[in-house]
Amino acid sequence: MGLGAAVTFVGVFVLGPVLAVPATAALSWPIRRFRGVPGRLASTNARRNPRRTAGAAVALTIGVSLVGFIAAFAASAKVSIADSIDRNFSGDLVLTSGAFGPEAGFSPGLASGIADVDGVASVAEVRLGTAALDGVGVSYSAVEPVAATEVFDIGVVDGDVTALGTDGLAVHDDLAAEQGWAVGDRIDVTFPRTGVVPLHLVATYERQEIAGTAVVSLATHEANTAAQLDLQAVVRYADGA
Structure with a gap:
């Protein structure tokens, strides 16, 4: 899990600027089509500076990873404590x-x-x-x-x-x-x-x-x-x- 997260982070950081333009063009077509001028402006702005777009993607990746880690840790701790109480508690x-x-x-x-x-x-x-x-x-x-x-x-x-x-x-x-x-x-x-x-x-x-x-x-x-x-x-x- 840790290795996969590290590889994902490096991939986004290194390849992000290269893939930002084609990825934005492919993923933003619904916005350009259905949101009119604001959608086209947003798509153009994202493609204008690939490094900035990639940087935002890296920050988002880190944030999502942290949220996932905290959620997994909290769930594990909750299960561990509940299991301990179940095994060592005999009250009704x-x-x-x-x-x-x-x-x-x-x-x-x-x-x-x-x-x-x-x-x-x-x-x-x-x-x-x-x-x-x-x-x-x-x-x-x-x-x-x-x-x-x-x-x-x-x-x-x-x-x-x-x-x-x-x-x-x-x-x-x-x-x-x-x-x-x-x-x-x-x-x-x-x-x-x-x-x-x-x-x-x-x-x-x-x-x-x-x-x-x-x-x-x-x-x-x-x-x-x-x-x-x-x-x-x-x-x-x-x-x-």
Whole structure:
């Protein structure tokens, strides 16, 4: 694909001035015939300066190529993310606020109400916050560990996410490798409201598209963050519901 695009570009750039006049004459006859004087003027103008016409064609070729590349890349990324979610997500229903950020979301009371409905096995709340891990700024997800592991597979590399408790932290394995962190290490986490809070690394994971850069428990989030809004609530139905 890359070689074909390069050959096309070189062909348009090198042969454009040579082919501009005959190509314009052949392709512009409907314009000359049906658009009258303006059509004839446009055709004549395009043939008057072949290099200028070829230059415009080159620019158009580059533009179309870029649009095609971006469209293909976006489609590929969308399919990849959707496939990852399909393979690593086992919830039956997702409620979302439609917004994104620590200050966006809906009341946790909604999740509590849904959990009391007959036929609902569990509801996993997901909240969002920001903090600094040993000085490294991150956005983190806050979850109830057991409920979250029932609907999300974040690809645990080491440790146990269900051990988050009130003083645990899980991070993406790339960040752990960059910072030299290992399970069991103490990490000083700076929250905007409470300042520095020591947490211990209980797990590392590989699927950042599912969990983000870091994960703490809802209990830790509630103790250190003022805003308590659910970004998502993932519902899992009981068997036979």
